[in-house]
Amino acid sequence: MRVLRCGRRAALVELDDLDAVGRLHAALRAHPLPGVDELVPAARTLLIHYDPAVTDHTRLAAALAALPAAEAARTERAGVLVPVRYDGEDLDEVAHRTGLTPAEVVDRHTAATYRVAFCGFAPGFAYLTGLDPVLRLPRRTSPRTRVPAGSLAVAGEFTGIYPRESPGGWHLLGSTDFPLWNPSADPPTRLTPGTTVRFLPLEAPQR
Incomplete structure (x- = not known):
């Protein structure tokens, strides 16, 4: 772990991998340090704002x-269930490339339980880990x-939901009406x- 200066009000912590970021982020949520007022996790770093x-x-x-190693164990926030129509343009291609049927x-x-690792790209876009290794495509x-x-x-090890229309290079599996971003809410997204x-599939896939 390296702790780098980031201006007068923040430090950037460099860590070995995504899992290490998750453990440190969880530890600092469970045991806040004096003066720390915001945590911003990413794939290999954690930005810590302080007073x-x-x-x-x-x-x-x-x-x-x-921080004791015992306190660095990852904790998880309450779960969210997202209803999905598996009607994406790339579902058949993903099935072909993985040797599965679309239903599989x-x-x-x-079947997987995902965890929000960090947010980025656009407001409300959450990078979810836990994707079945068979479904991991570049x-x-x-x-x-x-x-x-x-x-x-x-894409890769992640699943995500585009919160608004935008360019993108991920493989589209489906669509959802789940609200992803509301700047008037606190917090503005449930996927923190x-x-x-x-x-949750809204319709049974074709076998």
């Missing part, structure tokens, strides 16, 4: 190094210029880091 009137980089780095792709995708070689809002997609997610 310089309460703490500083040296004290924060020392507190992070002193849906079965594997809905991004499309030719990204689409338009992906409809609510599209459920996979640490939240567990399950997908």
